[in-house]
Amino acid sequence: MMNTHALFQYIISTPLTWLILTLLSFKVGIIIYEKMNKNSFFQPIIIAYVLIIGLIFMSNTKYEDYFESVKIIHFFLGPATVALALPLYNNLKYIKSLFVPIMITLFAAGTFSIVVSLYLLWIFDAKLSTILSMATKSVTAPIAIITSEQIGAIPSLAVGFVLITGIIGALFGNMIFKIMKIQHETSKGFALGLISHAIGTARAIEISEKAAAFSALAMGLSGIVIAIILPIVIVYFN
Amino acid sequence: MLKGIITLLVFQFLGECIAILFSLIVPGAVIGMILMLLFLIIRKKSFKSLDTAVFLHLRYLPMILIPAAMGVITQFDIISKEFWAILISLVFGTIIALAFSAKFMDVLTNLRQKL
Numbered sequence: 001m002m003n004t005h006a007l008f009q010y011i012i013s014t015p016l017t018w019l020i021l022t023l024l025s026f027k028v029g030i031i032i033y034e035k036m037n038k039n040s041f042f043q044p045i046i047i048a049y050v051l052i053i054g055l056i057f058m059s060n061t062k063y064e065d066y067f068e069s070v071k072i073i074h075f076f077l078g079p080a081t082v083a084l085a086l087p088l089y090n091n092l093k094y095i096k097s098l099f100v101p102i103m104i105t106l107f108a109a110g111t112f113s114i115v116v117s118l119y120l121l122w123i124f125d126a127k128l129s130t131i132l133s134m135a136t137k138s139v140t141a142p143i144a145i146i147t148s149e150q151i152g153a154i155p156s157l158a159v160g161f162v163l164i165t166g167i168i169g170a171l172f173g174n175m176i177f178k179i180m181k182i183q184h185e186t187s188k189g190f191a192l193g194l195i196s197h198a199i200g201t202a203r204a205i206e207i208s209e210k211a212a213a214f215s216a217l218a219m220g221l222s223g224i225v226i227a228i229i230l231p232i233v234i235v236y237f238n
Numbered sequence: 239m240l241k242g243i244i245t246l247l248v249f250q251f252l253g254e255c256i257a258i259l260f261s262l263i264v265p266g267a268v269i270g271m272i273l274m275l276l277f278l279i280i281r282k283k284s285f286k287s288l289d290t291a292v293f294l295h296l297r298y299l300p301m302i303l304i305p306a307a308m309g310v311i312t313q314f315d316i317i318s319k320e321f322w323a324i325l326i327s328l329v330f331g332t333i334i335a336l337a338f339s340a341k342f343m344d345v346l347t348n349l350r351q352k353l
Contacts, residue, residue: 117331124323156309
């Protein structure tokens with residue numbers, strides 16, 4: 001006689017089930033993304049998101065149980081954040097060519113961007129935890145997750161905001177640059193990386209190699225600056 | 239590639255240690271990132287196995303975000319209550335910020351070239 005009960009128990013209790021389903025969903029996401037000619041709307045993670053949410057609801061799984069199964073993937077967030085130092089280092093040589101414009105834009109436009117989106121939430125009476133989760137929207141996702149944990153925001157909301165911000169920037173970037181009559185490729189790249197992080201950088205690659213380098217530079221620098229300054233500002237106001 | 243992975247883990251470890259030792263509120267992994275950046279600047283170049291380890295981590299970075307990102311299923315309440323505020327902030331906030339940043343950088347670049 002086959003022990004179907006024991007088999008069922010194994011399937012619902014082993015972390016392998018959700019691990020395999022998560023990796024598989026992401027793989028499906030990559031395949032669809034490539035089939036759609038890498039359209040920003042079809043980011044692999046968005047497709048994986050939708051698939052896994054469906055599976056979680058169908059199986060009536062609690063988020064805590066899901067997270068427990070896949071926390072080995074979550075572990076890599078730390079080393080991946082450290083890994084960001086290499087592309088930043090590789091593009092650091094461009095900083096010298098436009099040092100003053102880069103530094104002023106980094107601080108002025110970086111602050112402006114955060115203030116505008118927080119202000120928009122505030123005038124619409126959003127809750128404090130939502131407002132705090134919006135503060136990291138332009139930061140590359142791994143840094144956004146660990147920084148939002150640090151400042152008492154909701155990391156999962158923060159990642160959602162990061163992804164949507166990236167997609168909006170990638171979709172409207174070229175149109176905005178045309179309307180604003182932006183002359184330099186370096187300005188376009190820097191703005192894309194500063195506001196729309198990695199998704200913006202993927203779009204900047206289509207403008208030119210130099211735009212992509214400036215985008216990666218902006219993404220790395222703003223990630224570091226925001227991760228340092230934001231927790232200090234929040235603690236000060238508390 | 240093992241050497242590269244060890245390098246990443248050691249820098250993260252050092253970053254976390256520094257954050258704890260000095261009670262810093264900056265995330266330890268970000269301090270680790272800064273330390274590795276300094277290491278690369280001093281060393282003046284990367285090495286093969288570090289390149290490979292970094293490539294692997296960054297290639298699958300979006301996948302690494304999934305466990306944290308899925309937490310959104312516990313937030314449907316907030317999202318449905320504050321849907322319009324969030325949507326307006328995301329769409330207009332991003333468009334305004336992108337326009338401002340690009341123009342700002344463009345004007346400064348022109349100014350610098352005139353000097």
